[in-house]
Amino acid sequence: MTYSTDPNDYQRVPVKVAAMAKDFPPGHVVGEHVHERAQLVYAVSGVMRVTTRDGTWVVPTHRAVWVPPGEPHQIRMSGAVAMRTLYIAKDATASLPSRCGVIEVGPLLRELILAATDHPPDQPDPTGRMALIGALVLVELRSVPVMPLHAPxxxxxxxxxxxxxxxxxxxxxxxxxxxxxxxxxxxxxxxxxxxxxxxxxxxxxxxxxxxxxxxxxxxxxxxxxxxxxxxxxxxxxxxxxxxxxxxxxxxxxxxxxxx
CATH class of the missing domain: 1.10.10.60 (Homeodomain-like)
Structure with missing residues (x-):
């Protein structure tokens, strides 16, 4: 099944954590933009550079950058990039960072991100599986280490x-x-x-x-x-x-x- 690759479709869905999969060609630039939700930008493959008004973060494979809700940012691809993005409801980010940062994506968080992209966020969740995945994602994000990959x-x-x-x-x-x-x-x-x-x-x-x-x-x-x-x-x-x-x-x- 093909799911939406328009970030706007993930901002007002009924779940706390929504996931989008999207691939980009080498050199592609996503111009400065802003989301209603917080964003965890994860590179399954390739390297991204995320730039805000406060600096630039480099995001190699198996790293992710945390972008708080309402933070204007630009993304530049180095090589072909397989991006997997989590959009997290603003009311679920109270205990999460208030500023951008690169985090290490360990095996558990990686599998949670990939599992979340398998289910469209606007569809029913009769077993509660996606709610549990989203809850565990939030738990993991509270404890992951921040990487020294930032130039303020x-x-x-x-x-x-x-x-x-x-x-x-x-x-x-x-x-x-x-x-x-x-x-x-x-x-x-x-x-x-x-x-x-x-x-x-x-x-x-x-x-x-x-x-x-x-x-x-x-x-x-x-x-x-x-x-x-x-x-x-x-x-x-x-x-x-x-x-x-x-x-x-x-x-x-x-x-x-x-x-």
């Missing part, structure tokens, strides 16, 4: 100029002194603002931005050496060392584990 965006216009330039070209090597001259602030001021508005140092923020871009490119099949070079690393080994420190394994093992 600041508000200060001087920092925004720096961050936008690095998002467009993560390999740029300039330090804070060079950026300070360009945006009309001292390096000390920029360093203080980075900590205050992103919770990270400038160097940590730039590394996180490079990691997000690297995950998207690796998911598209680019080689580690090409990604390392394009993102400004002196060697593939230097890039691999950063990757291992942040995510706990080499790029090849990371994607093998996801698969």
């Amino acid at each position: 965006l600041p508000r200060d216009p001087r920092l925004v100029a720096v961050c936008r330039a690095l998002i467009d070209d993560p390999a740029r090597p300039e330090g804070l002194e060079a950026w300070a001259d360009r945006v009309g602030a001292s390096a000390r001021t920029l360093a203080r603002l980075f900590r205050a508005e992103t919770g990270m140092s400038f160097a940590a923020w730039r590394q996180q931005t490079r990691l997000i871009e690297a995950l998207a490119r690796l998911a598209e099949g680019q080689s580690v050496s090409l990604v390392a070079r394009d993102l400004g690393y002196d060697s593939a080994s230097a890039f691999t060392a950063m990757f291992r420190r942040t995510l706990g394994s080499t790029p090849s093992r990371y994607f093998e584990r996801l698969e």
Whole structure:
């Protein structure tokens, strides 16, 4: 049976947790939009980048991003993406995060998501199976770990100029002194603002931005050496060392584990 792939059809259904399955071609962009319900965006395969006004989250295979109700966001696909989305009623999100975040999808939550997509949310549930699945999904979401796959965006216009330039070209090597001259602030001021508005140092923020871009490119099949070079690393080994420190394994093992 073919079910709707229009998100609007899942916003006012009679169940707390509704699920939609939809596949996207490489490079597809879902422009900025907003949902009445909260959204758990899960990648069965492929990598997505979800961007809000507060930053960008990268969503590799077997990860998901949590988007609170009413949060404007954009989704960009890296490679072909099999997306499975849960739409969760606003009145069921009181104990769930109020801000976006990437979460680990373990075996149980994964199977619950896939099971939920097998039943159209506007159809009767005489056995109560879907209600139980939805209730267990909510229990799981309260305890899943948050992953370090986020690059927050600041508000200060001087920092925004720096961050936008690095998002467009993560390999740029300039330090804070060079950026300070360009945006009309001292390096000390920029360093203080980075900590205050992103919770990270400038160097940590730039590394996180490079990691997000690297995950998207690796998911598209680019080689580690090409990604390392394009993102400004002196060697593939230097890039691999950063990757291992942040995510706990080499790029090849990371994607093998996801698969």
